């Protein structure tokens with residue numbers, strides 16, 4: 190175990206060091222850019238659709254690198270950045286949910302005047318050189334990046350685009366959890382596991398059942414993580430049912446319902462919380478470039494340069510040369526994690542700059558580090574986990590962190606002021 194850990198530390202140290210050096214270089218270049226970028230009257234647009242982890246990181250990088258004559262425009266439908274990492278916790282713990290909604294108005298602070306703009310709106314159509322918003326505004330682009338992520342049922346993602354409505358959804362679930370005695374969580378991915386552990390540790394008297402269709406918890410990770418988490422769930426007194434796929438009629442109204450199991454038995458739960466499935470928000474390409482959407486998983490097909498693949502033969506390599514996709518919506522081969530989307534943003538930024546200046550394009554090479562996990566297992570425990578490309582798993586038991594985890598860092602990352610007094 191210790192040897193494996195040491196081997197992985199040695200293996201990934203150069204990668205971490207090189208990334209740290211890259212960040213320092215980027216900071217220095219950003220300072221120079223700040224002094225040399227000149228705002229012009231009709232700059233060409235680099236549009237980003239989607240202002241979450243991937244889109245924000247791309248906007249930040251472009252705002253400190255685009256040459257004079259270009260500006261970045263970020264289009265996002267939500268009133269606030271949704272810090273989804275804390276949604277499971279704020280579905281259980283009452284009165285803290287506002288912290289998960291971060292204002293966007295700090296973005297672009299510190300960047301040269303005219304290089305960054307944010308637009309609140311929903312893109313409904315992509316055309317060859319412009320996008321159309323729901324309110325019929327039309328915005329032209331020279332380059333476009335699609336970072337529209339995935340849709341998941343609440344509480345993993347919320348339905349409302351306004352902060353007040355989104356907080357209301359979390360509050361409604363807090364109330365239902367508070368008043369329910371028997372609670373079933375269907376789906377034991379990271380969100381389901383986290384939610385089950387939070388309910389059981391903040392409300393130890395409730396009967397919590399975690400149901401999963403596969404025989405292994407956290408299906409996309411390795412066996413060691415399953416074994417560890419399975420043990421912890423047992424210690425907490427959470428009932429785990431594996432290999433069960435009860436049909437769900439629950440539709441987010443959090444009502445009491447019967448679940449039917451494989452052997453025909455039925456059980457009534459006061460509350461059922463589905464934590465299953467996600468669908469990529471790729472439909473914007475359905476009429477513009479239908480062949481760019483994967484039949485297998487609905488994600489947007491991309492080349493290693495993260496340019497969108499098409500078979501419409503717009504160029505010899507069958508890709509849309511000025512349109513990129515990144516983050517959870519894109520079929521990149523990388524982990525479906527925020528860190529991966531942020532690394533992809535570095536590649537897309539480099540490739541847009543290379544396209545403008547005639548430089549060489551970069552390829553995205555997913556690293557196992559991007560798929561590493563810090564999973565909370567209730568208020569007192571957690572686990573750090575990394576699976577190497579050869580399957581080796583490293584697992585580090587962790588103590589439970591702060592009740593709000595690292596939400597303050599996310600505020601800082603978006604240039605917003607996190608002040609406990611405001612909540």
Ligand SMILES: Cc1cc2nc3c(=O)[nH]c(=O)nc-3n(C[C@H](O)[C@H](O)[C@H](O)COP(=O)(O)OP(=O)(O)OC[C@H]3O[C@@H](n4cnc5c(N)ncnc54)[C@H](O)[C@@H]3O)c2cc1C
Pocket residue numbers: 238239240241242243244264265266267271273274275276277310311312313336337338339340341344345346380470473515516517518525526527528529530563
């Ligand atoms: C509960 C939960 C906990 C998680 N915990 C972790 C964690 O601890 N660590 C980690 O690395 N990852 C974690 N993840 C995964 C991580 O959140 C995702 O990988 C990440 O959010 C993907 O970022 P994204 O920018 O690609 O897409 P998304 O976060 O899905 O965002 C897409 C954005 O695009 C916007 N959008 C979509 N369509 C349009 C449109 N037509 N017009 C305008 N805007 C649009 C949406 O409003 C949204 O803001 C967690 C996920 C969940 C659900």
